[in-house]
Amino acid sequence: MPELALYAVSDGISRGRTVVEPRPKARSEFQRDRDRIVHSTAFRRLEYKTQVFVNHEGDLFRTRLTHSIEVAQIARSIARALHLNDDLTEAIALAHDLGHTPFGHAGQDALNECMQAYGGFEHNLQSLRIVDRLEERYGAFDGLNLMFETREGILKHCSPAKARELGELGRRFLDGRRPSLEAQICNLADEIAYNNHDVDDGLRSGLLTLGQLDEVSLFARHAAEADAEFPHLSGRRRVHETIRRMIDAQVTDLLAESERRIAAAAPCSLEDVHAAAPLIAFTDAMQAENRVLKVFLREHLYQHYQVLRMTAKARRVINDLFTAFVANPRLLPPQYRKMADTENITRATADYIAGMTDRYSIKEHRRLFSVGEL
Numbered sequence: 482m483p484e485l486a487l488y489a490v491s492d493g494i495s496r497g498r499t500v501v502e503p504r505p506k507a508r509s510e511f512q513r514d515r516d517r518i519v520h521s522t523a524f525r526r527l528e529y530k531t532q533v534f535v536n537h538e539g540d541l542f543r544t545r546l547t548h549s550i551e552v553a554q555i556a557r558s559i560a561r562a563l564h565l566n567d568d569l570t571e572a573i574a575l576a577h578d579l580g581h582t583p584f585g586h587a588g589q590d591a592l593n594e595c596m597q598a599y600g601g602f603e604h605n606l607q608s609l610r611i612v613d614r615l616e617e618r619y620g621a622f623d624g625l626n627l628m629f630e631t632r633e634g635i636l637k638h639c640s641p642a643k644a645r646e647l648g649e650l651g652r653r654f655l656d657g658r659r660p661s662l663e664a665q666i667c668n669l670a671d672e673i674a675y676n677n678h679d680v681d682d683g684l685r686s687g688l689l690t691l692g693q694l695d696e697v698s699l700f701a702r703h704a705a706e707a708d709a710e711f712p713h714l715s716g717r718r719r720v721h722e723t724i725r726r727m728i729d730a731q732v733t734d735l736l737a738e739s740e741r742r743i744a745a746a747a748p749c750s751l752e753d754v755h756a757a758a759p760l761i762a763f764t765d766a767m768q769a770e771n772r773v774l775k776v777f778l779r780e781h782l783y784q785h786y787q788v789l790r791m792t793a794k795a796r797r798v799i800n801d802l803f804t805a806f807v808a809n810p811r812l813l814p815p816q817y818r819k820m821a822d823t824e825n826i827t828r829a830t831a832d833y834i835a836g837m838t839d840r841y842s843i844k845e846h847r848r849l850f851s852v853g854e855l
């Protein structure tokens with residue numbers, strides 16, 4: 482590994498694990514975190530969870546799993562270029578969406594509504610709950626017992642009330658402090674990944690057209706560059722040549738602006754990073770172009786009537802499941818019913834539903850509501 486910057490997170494300055502464990506033999510502590518995440522059940526479930534398109538709509542669309550891998554790729558490249566801890570960065574990126582419900586944001590909104598009177602539901606907090614408590618793999622502890630900085634990076638945002646409940650981990654939200662640069666990178670790598678792959682998936686699905694994308698400067702500019710270099714290119718290859726240029730432009734912009742900010746703030750330690758303004762950022766110009774792209778995607782893709790139909794169906798499935806289980810906890814599988822005894826029925830139900838893949842939730846809905854289904 483290239484030498485780390487003074488202000489990077491390292492094994493030596495980490496605040497460590499909740500349950501003390503012997504040091505790993507041939508890996509760093511953060512490599513071990515990444516490896517634990519890759520081996521977790523929640524990670525495998527990402528394969529069958531919606532990013533924008535529901536799993537059964539097509540084999541080539543992004544899922545939560547491929548999205549997380551793309552985020553990890555982008556984040557790791559940025560971390561390495563800035564001499565930051567790329568193992569930690571990769572661990573955070575691979576874990577950042579573990580808490581997502583089936584059916585993407587529609588699922589999260591529906592479950593949050595169901596949980597309104599019982600403390601709400603937030604996928605980001607759920608990711609933390611999975612790595613801290615819900616994974617059942619080790620004899621000595623619940624969850625994955627990850628390093629403090631990995632957990633801190635997973636907890637991207639948090640209300641003041643929740644932050645108080647979380648103690649040390651929530652403290653930075655109350656004190657207005659920044660997470661590590663590794664965590665800041667993951668936030669923006671997430672944005673780069675989904676903005677670009679949603680354009681790709683949108684075009685592939687036919688819900689977006691190239692004509693519409695002419696109004697998005699980031700796309701139009703890079704399509705023109707691709708055309709100048711390869712005048713005879715068309716179809717998917719032209720789209721890919723455009724999108725890879727967009728990703729490259731965003732990453733290059735982010736690296737230049739972050740290097741500028743780091744040089745200006747001159748942090749000497751991780752502590753300086755916590756106290757400084759955000760140091761990982763796009764230039765204002767790129768930020769503005771990204772905003773245009775986001776507004777475009779919201780209007781033309783996320784609000785497309787075909788996407789909204791699926792969204793409406795997803796809400797119904799989640800609502801029905803939640804209502805049925807809370808009304809009659811005996812319908813829950815035994816391990817969740819047991820959890821309902823120690824915790825409470827609404828949280829146990831939310832954990833069960835949030836853990837479902839798209840197709841499992843549809844199946845479970847059928848099993849509960851369709852006569853003649855086992």
Ligand code: MG
Pocket residue numbers: 548552577578671
């Ligand atoms: Mg994400």
